[in-house]
Amino acid sequence: MLKKHFCIALIYLLSFGAVKAQSTDANMGIIPAPVSVTKGVGEFVLSQETVIAADSLDNKAVQFFISYLKDKEALRNPVKANNGNQGNNLIVLTSVGTDGLAPEGYRLTVTPQRITVAGKGTGLFYGIRSLMQLFPPEHGATIKLPCVEIEDYPRFGYRGLHLDVCRHFFGVEFVKKYIDLMASYKLNTFHWHLTDDQGWRIEIKKYPKLTQVGGMRAQTLLGSYRAKGAQYDGIPYSGFYTQDEIREVIKYAADRYITIIPEIEMPGHALAAIAAYPELSCDPERTYKVAETWGVFDDVFCPSEKTFSFLQDVLTEVIDLFPSKYIHIGGDECPKEAWKKSAFCQQLIKKLKLKDEHGLQSYFIQRMEKFVNAKGRSIIGWDEILEGGLAPNATVMSWRGEEGGIAAAKQNHNVIMTPSSNGLYFDHLQGPRNIEPLSIGGFAPYPKVYNYNPVPAVLSADQQKYILGVQANLWTEYIATEDKVEYMVLPRMMALAETAWSPLAKKDIKDFDLRLPKHFAWLDEHGYNYRVSKAIGAVDTLTIGSKLTVDLKPPVVGAKIYYTLDGYKPNENTLLYEHPFAVDIPEGESRELQTIVITPTGHQSLTSRTVMTNRPLMPAVTFEANTPGAKYKMVSGSFTEAAQLDDAPVIDSGVTKTFNTGSFRKNKAYGVIFSGYIRIDNDGKYLFSSRAGDGSVLMIDDQLILENSAKNADVRDGGEVLLKKGTHKFTLKYFNTTNRAAALHIYMQAPGKPKGELSAETIYN
Incomplete structure (x- = not known):
């Protein structure tokens, strides 16, 4: 019988081309889907003669758009101040008439005579982003844009994406590239995970050993940390950001209307800091080293005055660097073994009349919150900060399912939903483990991300108001390269963007799938290492029949589909799919269709495998016993x-x-x-x-x-x-x-x- 590794593939029901997509797609190909789209008649022809008129030429959104057009060799558009005069062949960038728009909202109007993008600050930038998505993938000296009127605003004010640079480090230029991707899809918060057991990645002037010692590990685990017989590469690994580099990235993000929230982990995930300064531990006589493998470690910050003084010094420098309202202090996965064994901690629990070590963690978090609040900022913590009592003004990031977020909202605390079980951990698998790159586990294909609703139905209408938004996280234990970061993020980031931005009533996975090929083509053109979807219509399945009908479409504009029927894996040297066909299957035989997609720049999809058999089902065997077990x-x-x-x-x-x-x-x-x-x-x-x-x-x-x-x-x-x-x-x-x-x-x-x-x-x- 058949041996088969199974993955449920999406069945795409609509064929698609770049022009056809805009004529059939209700959302004009835009991701995330706008609130309101009304198609018009005709088109606007953008050429070198098109004038850009803006209220303020110094506006960073305006400057961004001007720079974008200059990068297109065929276009060199004149720019002038907007004086309110009517005219033809204009792109008007303005805040006039936007008083009724929601925060971050915009209005985009395209007529045959002019394009108007109206919005204040961030809204203008997002309107420009939607206009850019209307551009066809390929164009010459002129660009034809369909007439339309769009009014749009986000569902959630917090739309976040996280990056762990501790397990594996990524330089400034790549972080900027990551931020560019976020801005392209209207995500507005970058959660920068800067400290952990495996590395301290931010320069702190007062404590240079944090990066000199804590920023380097002697070697790194090879393969899964759950595997028997751990092996290591023997190669020292290091990296950190100077404060000047941090400032550079913050400005870069701000120019794209993205806020950066730094995360400084405490009281757990602190081994890199303790390796640099052992006096911060509950056993300062021990020798510590930066973690070389993954997981959770018992070595955590001791809640001593020395530790609190150290963390206040660290956060002072962090707060001086980052203008964000929020500072993330972690609070997750803090084992209590070191505290249980510590005479100091046990005496402190008695002195403070705490119930147990969970109460001690709550004391730790609340004390740090008071310091952060005194600096005019607020803390975010993972949902473990609920244990032992929630800090008075804390925002909870709910990752262990939705329960923590629900509990926090019921206590009138702000919540950001990021449950790992709902597709929002982008380090999880996108397909079968045996054909995907090494991953920490889990299963989070982009439809799972797309179909998530961050507002739990169990909350009352008043309680739902505490759900600030949604975030996806990328932990990098098994993500050592920039290419793999992009592979794990794309296209799931686009699904996240629509979940975070679009009204619930506008979400439609079939329509989203219809819009993806054009965006894949854009990623392909710009050199991103995205996960290429299988051919539209290709289904990994075993089925019964006498005729195998093959009707496929490329999932990326300009991509080619190659196939085999002989059991061998397809590649660019096998049969090229050019039109639908059917294969007759004689009685008693099977046929196996395998397909692969290769994009214009050489990116490849995983192989799909459809087996149709025209033979009897496997017969039952004779067995009469009825004993269960x-x-x-x-x-x-x-x-x-x-x-x-x-x-x-x-x-x-x-x-x-x-x-x-x-x-x-x-x-x-x-x-x-x-x-x-x-x-x-x-x-x-x-x-x-x-x-x-x-x-x-x-x-x-x-x-x-x-x-x-x-x-x-x-x-x-x-x-x-x-x-x-x-x-x-x-x-x-x-x-x-x-x-x-x-x-x-x-x-x-x-x-x-x-x-x-x-x-x-x-x-x-």
Whole structure:
């Protein structure tokens, strides 16, 4: 039967070209979708004779647009002050008539005679950005723009994107490029994660060892930190921003109407600082080093007067640099072991009459908040700052699901939603783990980002007002290069932008998909390393039939689609898709269509794989026992693949009603073979998938269905099989690769039903 790694691909129902998109798309190709779009008749022809008239030529939004046009070799537009006179062949940039617009709102009007962009400050800039998105990908000395009237404003005032530069460092020029991307899609807040266990990345004049010592680690972990037998590269790793560089980036962002919020982690994620200044720890006699691997560490700031003095000095310099209202102080993932062992901390808990170490963390956060408030600023913290009591004026960034944000809003505290489980962690996978770059795990394709609503329905109307906005985070444990940053961010950042900006009623994933190809073409032209979508119409699936119909469209304007029907992977040397076609499949045979997209600059999509079979479903086997539960054999050994379990020594056996591997963990190196029979209720296609922290293999009737044997957690690969109604043999092999009690979950999706988790109780022996 078929071995298959499964990924649900989007089915695109509309064909698309750059011109056709603007004529059929209700949002004129603009991302994020505007509040109101009214199409007009005709077009405006922009040429070298077109005059730009602006209220103020010194306005930074105006200067940005003038610079943008100058970069286009065919255009050299004259610029003049706007005197209010009517005229033809004008682009008018003005604040006149904008009194009724919402904050950051704009009005864009295109007629055959003139273009008017009206907005105040940021609104004018965003109106210009939308105008730029109306430009066709390719043009010469003239640009034809469709007539339209757009009135637009954001749903949320906070629209954020985060970048961790501690695990891996990215220089000033790349940070500027990142900010440019944000500005292109109307995101307005850059969360700059500057300190962590693996590196301190901001110069602090009073404490030079923070960057001299804390800014360098001796080496870096290779591969997943969950894997058994950790290996390191042996290469020193360093990097930090001088204060002058920080100022340069702040100005660059401000010129694009983006606020930068710095994050200085406390009281946890502090190992780099403690390595530089051990007296900040609860055990200053120890020798510390900057973390060389990932995860959470027990070494945290000690809540002593020395530590508070140090952090106040640090934040004083940070606040002097950053004009933002908010300072992010972290507050997440702070283990309490060091505090539990510290006589000083235990005495402090008693002295302050605190309940426990969670109360001590609350005391720590509240004390730092008072200092930040005294400087005229406010703090943001991850949702752990709720534990032990929330600081009086704190804003909560809810990342461990929505619960923290809901709790904070109910306490009348401002909230920024960034739940990792809702697609907003851009370090998570965009597709099957076996074909995606190494990732921390999770699953967050861009439709998941797009479909997220940051306002929980459980909140009352008054409580919902405390949801300031939404943010996505990019943690860089497994992102060492600029190209990979771009791959992980694009196109998910565009989905984030529409979630943050567009009215809920305007969101439509099919329309969003219709607009993407033009934006992909823009990314391609400008050299971004985005994740190329598969061909429109290509679906990773196993299906039944006698005729395979192939009807595809490129997901990027100007891209080519190559395909194979012989089981080999496609590339630029295989068949070029030029028009729809059909393949007849003789009875008893199968055909496999594989496709790949290659863009004009050589970027490639992942390979899609569609298998159609014209043969009978796998027949049921004869089996009459009705005892629920799977048989198991626990074997001893260190394994790298499932086949090794068959000949390993058996150390335990029996019947179980759970696939919970924690109950089998008697050795550090072990494997388990589950076996039995599964009942299939109806003829059809069944999808099996798994989520595991270690290796797992599933076989139905001795045929391999899915195989997850790599050293990575949170696996979500799957396989499909065509089954006849009745009983089928079930074999599940699991082996430990991480020396920890990892979870094992098996899922099945039956025809016409949602995916559900299989329990060992549903297996019979």
